[in-house]
Amino acid sequence: PAIGGKPGIHSARWAGPNKNFTLAMETVWNRLANKNPSAYFVCALSICWPQEGAQTLKTISFKGRVDGRLVWPPRGANGFGYDPIFMPEGYDITFGEFGDTEKQAISHRTRAFEKFSAACLVI
Numbered sequence: 001p002a003i004g005g006k007p008g009i010h011s012a013r014w015a016g017p018n019k020n021f022t023l024a025m026e027t028v029w030n031r032l033a034n035k036n037p038s039a040y041f042v043c044a045l046s047i048c049w050p051q052e053g054a055q056t057l058k059t060i061s062f063k064g065r066v067d068g069r070l071v072w073p074p075r076g077a078n079g080f081g082y083d084p085i086f087m088p089e090g091y092d093i094t095f096g097e098f099g100d101t102e103k104q105a106i107s108h109r110t111r112a113f114e115k116f117s118a119a120c121l122v123i
Helices: 021-032 100-106 108-120
Strands: 038-050 057-070 086-088
Touching (some): 021 057, 038 108, 100 108
Antiparallel strands (some): 038 057
């Protein structure tokens, strides 16, 4: 929020053509410049299918979100992207320090897929 919602959906572009996420994390931290370090990861999942007897598609979207804050310096070698500087609310370690199973249990992707799965039961 402190840097206008960036990098947003373009987060990989901030890593440049060589996908240097060390550079991307430094860029985010430098732009933050002592502002509020609150941050969040979001996953948007959509599914479309044809409606019977119609020329249109039915579309449903689901959003998963994990709130947290950015920390410096980066911590942990697990995950990818901005994981080493993102600390989810209620934890004192970054996503880069989480094991795969622990991260998956609270991730924004898991939350979106849980909503999707619940909707599939009623569709």
